[in-house]
Amino acid sequence: MKDSFKVTDEELIRRFQAGDETAFEEIVNRYKNRLMNFAYRFVLDREEAEDIVQDTFLKVYQNRYAYKEIAKFSTWIYTITANLAKTILRKQRNRKLFFFSRLGPEDKDMDFPSNEPDTQSRIEGKFDEQTIQKAIIKLPEHFRTAIILRDIQELSYEEISNIINAPLGTVKSRINRARLKLQEDLQEMWRNEQK
Numbered sequence: 001m002k003d004s005f006k007v008t009d010e011e012l013i014r015r016f017q018a019g020d021e022t023a024f025e026e027i028v029n030r031y032k033n034r035l036m037n038f039a040y041r042f043v044l045d046r047e048e049a050e051d052i053v054q055d056t057f058l059k060v061y062q063n064r065y066a067y068k069e070i071a072k073f074s075t076w077i078y079t080i081t082a083n084l085a086k087t088i089l090r091k092q093r094n095r096k097l098f099f100f101s102r103l104g105p106e107d108k109d110m111d112f113p114s115n116e117p118d119t120q121s122r123i124e125g126k127f128d129e130q131t132i133q134k135a136i137i138k139l140p141e142h143f144r145t146a147i148i149l150r151d152i153q154e155l156s157y158e159e160i161s162n163i164i165n166a167p168l169g170t171v172k173s174r175i176n177r178a179r180l181k182l183q184e185d186l187q188e189m190w191r192n193e194q195k
Helices: 009-017 021-043 046-062 073-101 119-124 129-138 141-152 157-164 168-194
Strands: none
Touching: 009 021, 009 073, 021 046, 021 073, 021 129, 021 141, 046 073, 073 141, 073 157, 129 141, 129 168, 141 157, 141 168, 157 168
């Protein structure tokens, strides 16, 4: 048997489609951490991200014959994960909208818990991971998706184009605009902390 590191993702999925369950296990091992990182940066909730990754592998397992070698396997699996993450975000937004729309006049003075980091964590670094994550999550969804796929997951422009189903020029434009917006937001956050 070949060294598993030399076997391409596309060869693994072909083996899995032919009935080799160990090929699926190798796919899970190759992608579980990358997909977890990707999903977490969308939803900022470890349990939700774990659910998304589990659902991704379930969909891969159930729909293994749907994969055709038109696109890279990585494009296919990231597309599944991105779609599941977007669904979770829409549900979260709808829950928040429902909750706020149900508040009565007696609830107007209700205190909501702060999501601000404590003073110590703000002092520890100008742009720590948590601060950057907050800025990323505030980006519009199309910018957030593009920047996570490019700058965090380090996918090529072509792969991102296939995942988000947008022309290459649009992908490059979104990434550039997302980077500029992220830079502006981080500078604004930093200025606010200096006051």
